Amino acid sequence: MIIWAFPIPAHGGEDPGTSGNGIVEKDLTLKISQYMHDRLNDLGIENSMTRTNDETLSPSVRPGRTQGFYGKDNDVIVVSNHINAGGGDGAEVIYALRNSDRLSRLISDNISATGQNVRKYYQRRLPSNPNLDYYYMLRETPNNESVIVEYGFADTPADATFLKNNWENLAEAVVKSLATYIGVPYTPKVTGNVYVVKAGDTLWNIARNNGLTVNELKELNNLKSNALSIGQVLKISKDTGTNENNDEYIVKSGDSLYAIARKYNTTVDELKRINNLTSNNLSIGQVLKLKSNTIETPVTQNTYIVKSGDSLYKIANMYGISVDDLKKANNLSSNLLSIGQRLIIPSNANSEKVYTVKAGDTIFMGNNEYII
Numbered sequence: 497m498i499i500w501a502f503p504i505p506a507h508g509g510e511d512p513g514t515s516g517n518g519i520v521e522k523d524l525t526l527k528i529s530q531y532m533h534d535r536l537n538d539l540g541i542e543n544s545m546t547r548t549n550d551e552t553l554s555p556s557v558r559p560g561r562t563q564g565f566y567g568k569d570n571d572v573i574v575v576s577n578h579i580n581a582g583g584g585d586g587a588e589v590i591y592a593l594r595n596s597d598r599l600s601r602l603i604s605d606n607i608s609a610t611g612q613n614v615r616k617y618y619q620r621r622l623p624s625n626p627n628l629d630y631y632y633m634l635r636e637t638p639n640n641e642s643v644i645v646e647y648g649f650a651d652t653p654a655d656a657t658f659l660k661n662n663w664e665n666l667a668e669a670v671v672k673s674l675a676t677y678i679g680v681p682y683t684p685k686v687t688g689n690v691y692v693v694k695a696g697d698t699l700w701n702i703a704r705n706n707g708l709t710v711n712e713l714k715e716l717n718n719l720k721s722n723a724l725s726i727g728q729v730l731k732i733s734k735d736t737g738t739n740e741n742n743d744e745y746i747v748k749s750g751d752s753l754y755a756i757a758r759k760y761n762t763t764v765d766e767l768k769r770i771n772n773l774t775s776n777n778l779s780i781g782q783v784l785k786l787k788s789n790t791i792e793t794p795v796t797q798n799t800y801i802v803k804s805g806d807s808l809y810k811i812a813n814m815y816g817i818s819v820d821d822l823k824k825a826n827n828l829s830s831n832l833l834s835i836g837q838r839l840i841i842p843s844n845a846n847s848e849k850v851y852t853v854k855a856g857d858t859i860f861m862g863n864n865e866y867i868i
Contacts, residue, residue: 503529503545503670504562504576504633509552514581517656521579522550524663528577528647531667535685539675559636573599573678574642575670576633579659580649586613587666588646592634593619593627595641599677603645606669609779610662611772612648645670658772665783681726684782689733690746693724706732717748743787747778760786802837815841 505525507513513521529545536543544565546558553561566572580588587607591600600617608614620630629635634642647666648655659666668685675682683692691702699722703713710722716731729748745756753764753776764776770785778784800811808831812822819831825842 503532503543504558504574505529505545505547506576506578508547509550511552514579514650516581516651517653519579519650519656519659521650524579524659525577526550528663528667531664532575532577532671535668535671536674538685539671539680539682541675541678541680555632555636559633562633562637563640568637568639570639570641572640573674574633574637574640575674576642576644578644578646580646581651582649583651584615584649585652585655586615587648588615589617590620590631590634590644590646591617592637592640592642593621593629594639595643599641599673600643602673602677603643603670606673607645607647607666608774609777610665610669611774612658612662612666613774662772683727684729684779689731691730691732693726693728693730695726697724698722699724702730702732708732743785745784745786747782747784751778752776753778756784762786798841798843800839800841802833802839806833807831808833811839817842 505522505528507522507525509522511522513525515521526547526549530548533543533545546561547553562574563572587604589600589603589607591597597617604614604617622628622630622635631644633644647663648659650656650659672682672684681695683694691706693702699710699713699719703710706713708716713719713730713732714722716733729746731748745760747756753767753773757764757767767773767784767786768776770787800815802811808819808822808828812819815822821842822828822839823831825840
């Protein structure tokens with residue numbers, strides 16, 4: 497049986513760790529670790545946390561407490577959660593010299609699927625003794641399979657924003673990696689009135705347990721047969737798949753970004769932007785934002801928000817300026833635009849041509865002249 501000494505929130509108490517852009521490492525790593533603890537319990541994976549509150553743990557105490565849960569055997573997996581600093585961007589995974597890269601590679605791949613950049617997964621040696629790990633949490637947990645996960649950089653504004661908006665998705669990526677690594681069936685965390693198919697399920701028992709008929713369940717999910725697959729996400733009530741405010745969508749089997757974008761009257765690029773996606777790949781149970789959580793600043797007469805179908809030529813013509821002037825005002829090196837992009841309109845632009853009528857002016861229409 498695989499046992500986990502996991503997860504470990506870095507720092508704590510008098511040791512806040514790094515901070516920046518509204519993030520304090522000790523607080524965010526505790527939230528990440530608590531989330532993982534709860535999700536591992538959901539999946540039936542035994543686990544423990546080194547701290548569950550704002551407790552100071554010295555470098556000498558933390559490894560001992562970790563191995564105090566389940567010992568020093570190689571069937572114990574230790575995951576130390578951290579937030580990085582130093583002006584970079586993206587996640588890093590460091591694994592012990594005694595271990596293979598398989599778990600770190602899984603974690604890196606699943607974090608990448610959230611839209612976060614992954615810088616690398618690697619090992620680091622102690623300069624004074626290259627036979628030892630550089631980081632004490634790897635060095636002082638002998639025999640255990642130990643990894644350190646750095647989720648992003650608190651001192652980089654874009655990374656900090658991603659961490660604050662997506663820390664649950666990042667934590668879920670590690671949970672999925674751990675379940676896959678030890679061969680425990682993984683089911684995603686879902687919200688709303690949905691059901692995730694498990695081994696042994698049938699349409700009949702799912703329908704009965706949720707007060708539906710088989711035909712109603714099939715109609716809700718556009719099913720043409722009674723066949724099910726483990727991990728498949730089924731609606732169990734009407735209008736499921738988005739929350740009450742219609743700003744989230746849970747990915748189902750067969751979904752694509754194109755189909756979701758078309759259904760909710762948006763674009764693939766917009767979905768990718770607000771969900772920080774770098775590819776078109778989706779996973780069943782993945783929660784997609786349909787609306788941006790960003791509070792838009794008011795649009796002034798000197799700004800323009802790019803809409804679907806816009807081009808630099810169209811916008812420049814609208815304000816009576818040249819494309820070159822528009823590009824210069826916005827430091828653009830190409831003509832490419834993205835929906836939601838905010839453009840600065842030069843101060844000499846006009847949204848419409850205006851003429852102030854003076855005494856004696858006339859309007860000439862055909863053969864008739866009208867005095868104003």
